[in-house]
Amino acid sequence: MPWELPRDQSARLRIAKGYPFEAPKSSYLFVDGKVEPFSDTEKYGVSLSKRKAVIAHGSNRAPEQLKRKFFRHISGQDPIPVTAIWLNDHDVVYSAHVARYGSIAAELIYSPGTEVQVFLTWLTEAQLERMHATELPGGSYSYGHIKSTWVSADRLDLPIDSIGTAVYRSSTGILNYNNNPVAISALPARNRLLADWSQEQALSYVHGTSDLKNLDQAILRSIDSNSYRNQLTDKLKEQSLDVFHPTYAIVE
Structure with missing residues (x-):
């Protein structure tokens, strides 16, 4: 297991509902x-x-997730x-994937005319x-490069990778709501063409309940039970939308 989940149920629910987690509004150093x-x-x-x-278009843009992955790790x-x-x-947008910590994960899609604020993590080998x-x-994910253009939100002079920008993308497809993707409301965007949801709205849709007590129980079950979580993901995958990207190339 890459990082350990808390045992406390309230802490688990906070993580599941908190995705993609709080991130600074500008560049920072972790x-x-x-x-x-x-x-x-x-x-x-x-x-x-x-x-x-x-x-980093999902949790990897957030300090608390970077802490889970890198704090006390040699790198x-x-x-x-x-x-x-x-x-x-x-x-x-939301992917057709329930993460092991109970959240509905993020996916980056091609959307002509939309600008979305994400982050770049600058990593050593x-x-x-x-x-x-x-x-x-x-x-659940693949790693590769996309051809894209972007500008620094802080007007920093940042290096450009000639082979494209690296990214992790979902292997399970995009969450399907009435034959459309649903954007993640926590990610600011300009000229967004899609409806957007909070994480709790996405969880309510996936688990089929808006009742808070039932939703919490369903979330905890998806964390505790691999079989239940896999059933949810399999159902989402069956109905999922294509994750085609015109320039995405997987790095083997």
């Missing part, structure tokens, strides 16, 4: 489990040009720059290996 100003990057001797920029001894960007012609270990086992 250092030893804490958020520091991005301007400290030079002080720590971090060179962005020597790192791999990976789009986490190096700071991680996290830069806010506006990504052109894309949006972030060891940090990228660690991120792979938390994302790729189980086959």
Whole structure:
């Protein structure tokens, strides 16, 4: 297991409902489990040009998730720059996938004319290996590159990767609601073409209940029972929308 779930039920519910978690509104530096100003990057001797920029459009943009994945891990001894960007012609929607911690996960899709605010995590080779270990086992995601244009939300001069921008994408498809994707309301967007939901709205839809007590019980069951969670995901996959992206190329 890449990171351990809390045993307390209230803490589990907070994680499940809190996805994709709170993130700063601007670029920051993740250092030893804490958020520091991005301007400290030079002080720590971090060179962005020597790192791999990976789009963080879900929980990986949030300090609390980075802490779960990197705090006290050997690769986490190096700071991680996290830069806010506006990504052109894309949006972030719910995937047809229930995560092991109970949330409905995110997916990046091509959406001409939409700009969505996401982040780039600038990773060392060891940090990228660690991120792979938390994302790729189980086959729910693939890793590759997209051709895209973006601008720094903070007007920073950021390096551009000539082979494209790295990203993890869902292997299970997109959550289908009346034959349309549903955007994640926690991700700011300009000219958004889709309806958007909070995480709790998505969970209510997937579990088929809006009653708070029943929903909480269903969420906890999806965390405790692999078979129940897999049943939910299989049902979502059967109805899912295509995850085709015109420029996405998987890196084997």
